[in-house]
Amino acid sequence: MKNRLLIIGASGHGKVVADIALKMNKWLSIAFLDNNESIKSSMGLEVIGKSADALKYIEDYDIFVAIGNNATREKIQEKLEVAGASIPVLVHPNVVIGTEVELRIGTVIMAGVVINSSTRIGKGCIINTGSTIDHDNVIEDYVHISPGANLAGNVKVGKGSWIGIGSAVSNNINITNGCKVGAGSVVVKDITESGTYVGVPVRKID
Numbered sequence: 001m002k003n004r005l006l007i008i009g010a011s012g013h014g015k016v017v018a019d020i021a022l023k024m025n026k027w028l029s030i031a032f033l034d035n036n037e038s039i040k041s042s043m044g045l046e047v048i049g050k051s052a053d054a055l056k057y058i059e060d061y062d063i064f065v066a067i068g069n070n071a072t073r074e075k076i077q078e079k080l081e082v083a084g085a086s087i088p089v090l091v092h093p094n095v096v097i098g099t100e101v102e103l104r105i106g107t108v109i110m111a112g113v114v115i116n117s118s119t120r121i122g123k124g125c126i127i128n129t130g131s132t133i134d135h136d137n138v139i140e141d142y143v144h145i146s147p148g149a150n151l152a153g154n155v156k157v158g159k160g161s162w163i164g165i166g167s168a169v170s171n172n173i174n175i176t177n178g179c180k181v182g183a184g185s186v187v188v189k190d191i192t193e194s195g196t197y198v199g200v201p202v203r204k205i206d
């Protein structure tokens with residue numbers, strides 16, 4: 001761990017990530033990188049360069065990718081990992097995390113989340129505000145669980161999938177990689193084909 005933190009992405013998601021990092025009180029200073037040159041600072045934290053500059057900072061900074069798009073976040077984080085960057089896990093102080101829960105690098109756990117026992121969360125995941133992930137889940141790399149989504153026990157979510165705001169996934173369900181599950185949708189059967197699914201229960205629209 002380094003004593004400075006660099007957050008890639010200074011927009012909405014980046015701000016929530018920075019707020020969590022500030023509350024963790026582990027870093028002496030926190031700054032952003034962002035490709036939008038018009039953003040000079042965000043939340044009182046300076047923007048010191050563009051995303052492409054990240055490799056210049058890997059000796060002195062922990063680096064966290066705060067980009068909401070799963071594929072873009074994966075691309076940037078994988079490049080940083082290959083270059084040997086130190087990539088933290090960010091956990092808001094007000095979460096409940098059970099026994100034998102594994103969280104991998106580049107993942108952020110936002111306020112009000114509950115993760116129950118024996119669940120594994122992969123690299124670069126966003127576990128967004130007030131979502132719940134119950135026991136024995138496997139959340140693969142670069143997944144986004146949106147605010148207020150509820151996953152029952154023994155759920156598996158494949159790499160790069162996005163579970164929409166306020167959606168629900170029944171117990172013992174597998175959702176394959178590269179899926180989008182729409183806002184407020186309910187998944188009661190396995191999803192075995194990548195695509196976009198909406199409704200109660202979900203139907204494939206794309």
Ligand SMILES: CC(=O)SCCNC(=O)CCNC(=O)[C@H](O)C(C)(C)COP(=O)(O)OP(=O)(O)OC[C@H]1O[C@@H](n2cnc3c(N)ncnc32)[C@H](O)[C@@H]1OP(=O)(O)O
Nearest residue numbers: 146147163164165180181182183184185196197198199205
């Ligand atoms: C902190 C944060 O902000 S985190 C971000 C949280 N945001 C979310 O969770 C958003 C999740 N996204 C959605 O639900 C989106 O609607 C998606 C990804 C499912 C689909 O988006 P698109 O591919 O652009 O689909 P589009 O908007 O064109 O809709 C296609 C059809 O599906 C319907 N539809 C779209 N989303 C839903 C939904 N969640 N539930 C039911 N029907 C839906 C539309 O009404 C439309 O129907 P129509 O053809 O009869 O008019």
